[in-house]
Amino acid sequence: MPGRARSQMKSLLRSTIWQWMKGTADRLGGCSLQVKLIVAYIGVILIPVVLFSLYTFHQLYENTMQDITVQNQYVLDTELAHIHSNMEIMERTAQLAISDRNVLRYLTEEREISSDELVQFNLNVFPNLQHLLYSNPNVENIRLYTSNPQAHEIWPMIFNESRLPKASWLKTAQLRQGKIWWEMYKGPKSLLLGQSRQESETVQYMALLREIQSTGGRHAGLVETNMRLELFSPRVFGIPQRDRAWQMFILDGDDSSSRNADKPMSSTDIATASSQSDSISIPLSHVHHLFQSQVQGPGGAFDFSYENKPYLGMYRYIEGLDAYLLNVVALDGPLGDLRQKRNAMLLIISMLILFMSVISYTLHAFILKQLHTLRESMKKVEQEGDFQLRIPVYGRGEVAELALYFRSLLSRINGLIAEAVHKQAAAQEAELLALKHQIDSHFLYNTLENLKMMAEIERQYPLSDALTSLGSMMRYNLQWSGSCVALRDEIRHIQHYVAIMNIRHDNQIGLEIHLSSAFMELEMLKMSLQPVVENAIKHGWSALQSPFSITIEACPKQDIIELRIQDNGVGISEERRNAIMAGLARTEMDSHEPGMNGGIGLYNVHRRLSMQYGEEYGIRLDSIPGQSTTVTLILPKRYMMRGADHDDQAVDCG
Template sequence: MKAVSIKIRKIYRNASISQKLFLAFSVMIAIPAIVVSFLFIRVQESQLYKEAMSAGNGHVSRMSEQLRSRMGILENASSTALTQKSFIDFIHSNMLGDGLRLVKFRQNQFEQMHNIIQSNEMISELSFYVDNPNVHEIWPEIYHYDKFWPQQYWTRLRDEGGSSYQLFAFKDGEHTLSYYRLVRLQGQGGKRPTIMEIRSEHRVFFGGMLEETGGDFFSVVMDGRDPGRFVYNPQHKFSLQAGDEMGDILGGIHRQLDVLQGQEPIKVYVGDHAYYALYRYIAPLNAFVVDIASHQDLMKGPRNWYYLVVAVTLLVLLLMLLLVSHTTRRIFRRMDRVLISMRKVRRGQLDAKIDLGLAAGDTGDEIDEMAISYNNMLDEIKQLMTQVVDKQLIAKNAQLHSLHSQINSHFLYNALESIRMLAEVRREPAIADALVSLGSLMRYSMMWRNDTVALSEELANIQSYVGFINFMEGGSIALLSDIPNELTRYAIPKMCMQPIVENAVHHGAPRGGSVTIEISARVENDSMLVIRIRDDGNGVDPDILAGLQAVLEGESDTPIVASKNGLGLENVHKRLQLHYGRGSGLRIDSEQGAYTCVTISMPWANANLGGW
């Protein structure tokens, strides 16, 4: 035994790498894949069975509810018919005595009863069987009780609460369902109670429930008393395939039906086929609603998968035998270049990229893709290092700006408040309002409690700014906003809109003239918040516009050149791109002498928003 083990290890050691890989793939991939595939197919069979039973349970429950609903329609129709008291009284009276009275009955009470029947498409006939020797049988709705069979059925109706259903009517009931109800009248003496019968054809009563000709389940309504009486669609695929075995299938299922159970499926065997049945008992009808499915049909798909798995596995083994030997040599030769580059990067040489040797437009195989991703990763590392440095500089500048702004801030606020009160005392409301706007602007600019603010706060600051500018320069600047209420609470970076409005005020409005600034906000594609600030001012010179657009389309890691107020268009654009990526930032469109529109785009997800 030890000699055999040594010989096997020696053969394995002397085998080529391609042979070892083929053996490893066969043992570790192909064979387990077959086992896992077969286990997976078994799991799928189990899951398919559970899903089929769940679907069948749902379908049979819906059929049960539909049957009960349709039975309720018949019961309501019978109750409506019994409300015609004059009709009931007349058929219990002497109908042969007065011809004029009979004519009036035909024109009034009988017509009303006939309308009740005609108004319900489910009712094919409605008849009264009256124990009255003077009844006039000139209409199919009124008969003497002697025409009813079985004669003593009224006692069973009495014992069952006054009404009962028959899946197959007593008279001509092969394709008809009947609902029987006692008509109880006072003072009948020894006469038998009147019975009302409502007949409904099976094709109408079960219409839409048993008409499907395909599907996995075959629906049947079985009589609870007689195992040989069923209602089903003979054109269904299941019925056509069962052929002469249909009676054996239905009989075997009927023997296992239980009025107290109904949630668990029944399984019966007929010949070499197995069948599942799900059912519900309909007590008033004394019938079972049954859905039947063939086990072979349910599992037909998974059974075919077994042959497919075997064929695919053999094909894969053959391909591995042919390709492993060829590919291993190329793989290891190209992997060496990757390892050499990794060692250089580990020593700090971030420019040690892998020479791919691919022509323009070529993508290569998985190793080439790995090398491309590796080169891209080196580029991203260098870019991220640059962005981290820029962000740290921005954070320091913002911190210094905030500290500088807070110096003597309380002194300035108190001074402004004192001047405002003096203006109020001297009855100068315009000056007082301007001071309120100025104080709001200073407070908003100096107090940086958080890096983001609600869109409504930014908009309020812009309104204060426009009001103050109108007072200072005597201009007529109109500010309009179209922002849905659900967006006003959305967090946006502070001071990302005010510099754009300031730019529109200083450069868009003609000297001594007016300008209208419109601010709107929308969510596009459920992913981007888009804010548009548009003015109808002078517009931008085409050359200047081209320069601005070129700057805004540059890389986000290019140096930030601050504008006069330190938060210009380019500054806002660069900050947005640094924090939210290349998809965010500003876009400017303008037509000289007509309009200027600046569009702000940022992610529509508060959780992903950072601040300045």
């Protein structure tokens, strides 16, 4: 297939598809769902049809070009074989004409020939030359030109060199030392004077010229075998057929169209004069210029256009002539039929698309009726806030299900609105109740304050301190402003708790706080230390042990802080520790699990830490039986009062 036509077709196809897709996407952006569905439905059918049509026409184009190429290559090769056959005949005829010793002697001996010798030559030798001419009907003439003034002319084969036309190519042919020279020229049909009709009639010949040399290598004359051009190459110089779509040329292989400026008519002139076709009217100068730029090697093909019409050129090298046989094929006819088929197919596809569009629009209008109703109902609810709207439902399809779900949603919204109203009323009632409790708590605070003053008046200072700690604990518990507090507040609350517990246990519980001021602003969950300290006093202190000490310290590690609460109690066994740690890992805690006595408080703290900060935070339990128990709270490094990182003081974490 010609490369330029294929490249132009692909480029045009890509550009057309891209422009169509871009325009379609822009137009569909603001279209309704119905239009989009119609376009999608048509596209699902149109794209395969178009692709199949493009593939079909591409294959048809390929097959058409292949058929044209094969057919015209056969014509070209047939003509080339015919030319080679004629050249071989002319070469063999010329060789046979000068291979007879009697003929060479007659042409080269520079002595006067007697009458008997001339008669014998005419009777015995000359008939062989005539037989050679008559046995090759395509050969027009066998002419022997001699420079020997003693040789007599014998019509129609033996002539004196003076009868040769005065042309520069003759001198070139004479100097080739026996090598063959091919030339196309116009000349008279007869070289004899007195043949007026034949002298005036000029014939186009393809001539073979070869020098005749005498003994010693001296020039003795020329042998010429010629053939009429219409017989030498019928498809180039014969009478053209009016309905053919090709035209043949014989072009010289060198850069010029002729070998000599003095030649009366060049080969390209003869080709122009003898091979005109009604289907192809390309100037020979344009063909020759195009051929010189496209020829590569002994044979090939190229495509070109002239006056917006496509053509295919195929050429073959003619050995011996140093010329090329060129066949120019007009593609407008075959490709025109192909374009007509393509246009008819495009028209059918366009009509099919139009018909499908009408049917699709009607069907989608019926199918999407329920969806339009649902859209209008949603718009009314959004604009008017009418949640009591009853949406009509048609059929049992997906859109009807959407209408049912939307109706159920409206009903649910109405229920939620009513529930929200009830909750608001309940919240107001709870607010009143909290205000009542606040009044009650103030009454308790005032009562504890009065009892503290009475204890100080009676000089019961331990009782006064216990009432102060109890009041502080009550305020800390009842005033719940948020889930997180500073570690300072939790430590103060633990100090009050231990102070109250020391009243009961006769000051046998010691509390040691090893925390720097920076750690005091650490963020903590409220009431997360009291369950740990309470477990330590309740389960870690034995009645036989005195005194009992609880130590609180912090150890920073990268982005976390480990807050450790350690006692010097009886510790726990490894089995019980594992049971408690397994219980902390569960999502729910059963207080009646074997071995879990005392773990519920730890579980609650662990779950609160994990829920607040993440699964990597919580509680770790370590114990040395008979010596100590350590509960470690793993917390993120967050501070309540400062946004920047603190320069924590180094703490010995053990």
